[in-house]
Amino acid sequence: MLIDFHAMEEKIIPHMRGGEKEAGMRAYDDGLCKVMQGRLFPGATVGLHTHVTDSEVIYILSGKGKVLYDDGCETLSVGSCHYCPKGHSHSLINDSDEDLIFLAVVPQHGA
Numbered sequence: 217m218l219i220d221f222h223a224m225e226e227k228i229i230p231h232m233r234g235g236e237k238e239a240g241m242r243a244y245d246d247g248l249c250k251v252m253q254g255r256l257f258p259g260a261t262v263g264l265h266t267h268v269t270d271s272e273v274i275y276i277l278s279g280k281g282k283v284l285y286d287d288g289c290e291t292l293s294v295g296s297c298h299y300c301p302k303g304h305s306h307s308l309i310n311d312s313d314e315d316l317i318f319l320a321v322v323p324q325h326g327a
Contacts, residue, residue, distance in 0.1 A: 219244045221253040234263030235307070250322040256281065256310035264307040267300055272322045274298045274308065279316035282309050292316075 224242040232239040237260035243252040256262070256279075264284060274283070280293040284307040290298060300306040302325050310316040 219251055226255070232260075232262045233265045235261035237261070248324055250320070252320045252322070253277075254318050254320055256308065256316040256318075258310055258313050258315070260310050260316075262308040264305055266305040267302050267322075269302070269326055270322050270324045271302045272300045272306070272320055274300075275319045277317040277319060279310065279314050280312050281316045282311060283307065284309065 221242040224244075226240045226242050229239045229241055231237075232241075238257055239260055239262065240255035240257075241252055242254075243250055245251075274292075274297070276292050276294055276296045278294055280291075282292055283290045283298050285298070285300065286304055286306075290296075292298060298306070308316075308318070
């Protein structure tokens with residue numbers, strides 16, 4: 217199944233999950249899995265959140281930033297892949313002066 221992000225309108229989300237500034241998002245969601253192409257503007261963050269019924273894989277397509285993961289911090293750049301399993305917490309941060317573009321996959325696991 218082809219998911220054509222270029223054919224989707226980008227939705228601008230202010231303070232995504234309680235984060236700073238704005239994020240752009242193109243998403244496919246069939247109820248079992250979300251597949252998203254996201255964009256964090258310079259200085260923007262996705263707020264710290266816990267994956268209770270799902271997990272998340274984030275692959276960096278362009279730009280750089282970092283992720284707070286549980287009690288640690290990981291540096292991200294093009295080609296980096298971050299995994300947040302069910303029951304863990306993370307926050308994505310664009311601390312650079314360019315957009316951070318990423319692919320995120322969020323499969324549902326149930327309660």
